[in-house]
Amino acid sequence: MSGVRAQQKEKTRRQIINAALKQLSAERSFSSLSLREVAKEAGLAPTSFYRHFSDMDELGLTLVDEAGLTLRQLMRQARQRIAKGGSVIQISVETFMELIESNGNVFRLLLRERSGTSAAFRAAVIREIRYFTMELCDYLQKANNLDADVAYIHAHAAVTIVFGAGSDALDIDDKEEREQLAQQTIQQLRFIARGALEFSDRRKVSKKFR
Amino acid sequence: MSGVRAQQKEKTRRQIINAALKQLSAERSFSSLSLREVAKEAGLAPTSFYRHFSDMDELGLTLVDEAGLTLRQLMRQARQRIAKGGSVIQISVETFMELIESNGNVFRLLLRERSGTSAAFRAAVIREIRYFTMELCDYLQKANNLDADVAYIHAHAAVTIVFGAGSDALDIDDKEEREQLAQQTIQQLRFIARGALEFSDRRKVSKKFR
DNA sequence: AATTTAAGCGTACACGTGTACGCTGTTGTG
DNA sequence: CACAACAGCGTACACGTGTACGCTTAAATT
Numbered sequence: 472m473s474g475v476r477a478q479q480k481e482k483t484r485r486q487i488i489n490a491a492l493k494q495l496s497a498e499r500s501f502s503s504l505s506l507r508e509v510a511k512e513a514g515l516a517p518t519s520f521y522r523h524f525s526d527m528d529e530l531g532l533t534l535v536d537e538a539g540l541t542l543r544q545l546m547r548q549a550r551q552r553i554a555k556g557g558s559v560i561q562i563s564v565e566t567f568m569e570l571i572e573s574n575g576n577v578f579r580l581l582l583r584e585r586s587g588t589s590a591a592f593r594a595a596v597i598r599e600i601r602y603f604t605m606e607l608c609d610y611l612q613k614a615n616n617l618d619a620d621v622a623y624i625h626a627h628a629a630v631t632i633v634f635g636a637g638s639d640a641l642d643i644d645d646k647e648e649r650e651q652l653a654q655q656t657i658q659q660l661r662f663i664a665r666g667a668l669e670f671s672d673r674r675k676v677s678k679k680f681r
Numbered sequence: 682m683s684g685v686r687a688q689q690k691e692k693t694r695r696q697i698i699n700a701a702l703k704q705l706s707a708e709r710s711f712s713s714l715s716l717r718e719v720a721k722e723a724g725l726a727p728t729s730f731y732r733h734f735s736d737m738d739e740l741g742l743t744l745v746d747e748a749g750l751t752l753r754q755l756m757r758q759a760r761q762r763i764a765k766g767g768s769v770i771q772i773s774v775e776t777f778m779e780l781i782e783s784n785g786n787v788f789r790l791l792l793r794e795r796s797g798t799s800a801a802f803r804a805a806v807i808r809e810i811r812y813f814t815m816e817l818c819d820y821l822q823k824a825n826n827l828d829a830d831v832a833y834i835h836a837h838a839a840v841t842i843v844f845g846a847g848s849d850a851l852d853i854d855d856k857e858e859r860e861q862l863a864q865q866t867i868q869q870l871r872f873i874a875r876g877a878l879e880f881s882d883r884r885k886v887s888k889k890f891r
Numbered sequence: 892a893a894t895t896t897a898a899g900c901g902t903a904c905a906c907g908t909g910t911a912c913g914c915t916g917t918t919g920t921g
Numbered sequence: 922c923a924c925a926a927c928a929g930c931g932t933a934c935a936c937g938t939g940t941a942c943g944c945t946t947a948a949a950t951t
Contacts, residue, residue: 632841662835
């Protein structure tokens with residue numbers, strides 16, 4: 472049970488995954504990939520693909536999971552930076568923009584499959600984004616002392632804005648424009664934070680006088 | 682030049698467009714449509730398709746244009762309702778949600794092609810959304826007396842939130858849940874409006890004392 | 892009335908697709 | 922050591938695809 476066999480299997484499994492990721496681009500979506508293409512890129516005979524995934528769908532779901540993992544790693548990274556001091560919003564946006572730049576195709580996968588044709592894919596992406604939102608929600612609730620529901624609405628809005636900005640960023644090559652987009656996004660997040668805080672405070676006052 | 686000929690041509694052109702729209706659904710994206718399928722649905726021989734569009738791409742761009750038109754009609758409709766009184770935000774969200782319910786597939790087309798694999802499609806969708814944003818920007822600037830750039834950032838954020846909510850709404854069947862989403866969206870737009878107003882005011886004060 | 896234009900059809904072709912099937916060689920197990 | 926398990930390969934098949942080509946038929950033009 473040393474696993475020389477299982478080890479090999481895991482290795483070519485990763486080759487398949489990497490082959491798929493490699494073929495993703497602005498011009499190539501996952502759904503446009505064929506089993507044969509992926510197998511070829513992985514250096515496999517088409518039929519050998521089935522030894523690892525029963526379907527392209529199964530591979531796709533695996534990719535979405537990986538993408539979600541990348542997203543969570545990003546968040547941890549952002550939290551570390553924030554702990555060292557600095558504006559929470561600014562650091563978060565910067566970190567996110569770096570993800571777009573370094574892992575654009577992974578982010579593209581999430582964006583595309585969120586509105587894709589497979590219900591399973593959509594559900595998987597939505598789940599990943601929900602994790603993302605919930606963690607932010609917790610943070611906001613503790614940091615800003617917000618009502619639970621205000622915090623959730625705030626978090627949801629912030630995530631929507633950031634993902635929207637990410638989507639825009641994918642179509643921008645110019646570095647200056649990207650920076651401008653980042654600044655705009657930061658400002659939008661500040662609007663939301665400000666608005667949420669005010670609504671939350673107002674509600675507390677009305678509670679006080681109840 | 683009476684146009685019996687041109688009239689017929691226009692008619693079957695519409696048949697093609699309608700055939701394509703009819704095949705769009707949650708499970709079927711435009712890019713997954715084949716020329717042959719569309720032609721069949723339109724009651725045409727595959728090769729006759731070429732008499733009207735050189736490409737599936739050309740048909741796709743036409744559809745995006747149509748979708749943009751639908752969007753603009755929606756805005757006019759919303760403005761009419763607003764003129765009759767009521768909360769601007771609430772009426773806008775309600776109107777938008779009605780679009781999702783009645784024209785879900787058209788909206789899906791826009792959402793999908795915005796992050797699709799064709800640069801031309803992406804550009805077309807982004808252009809339509811820009812129109813949408815700009816009109817809102819004008820409105821906000823006049824109605825709330827905002828700075829030009831604050832108004833733009835506000836408008837952009839609002840559109841992002843509304844489109845994001847539309848995207849979420851597409852995956853919700855339950856009417857109650859949909860209503861809840863609408864309320865949440867309204868609240869998010871209020872956060873943004875409140876935040877923008879405050880930032881704008883603050884800036885005016887600093888101008889005053891300059 | 893004669894001629895040109897053009898929408899629509901049917902046939903035909905080459906190509907890429909998913910996958911069923913049986914085989915080979917290596918690893919793990921009794 | 923014998924045997925089972927199994928990753929990987931090659932062949933083969935049916936199917937759907939885009940589109941080139943030539944034809945028909947009805948409208949438009951001359």
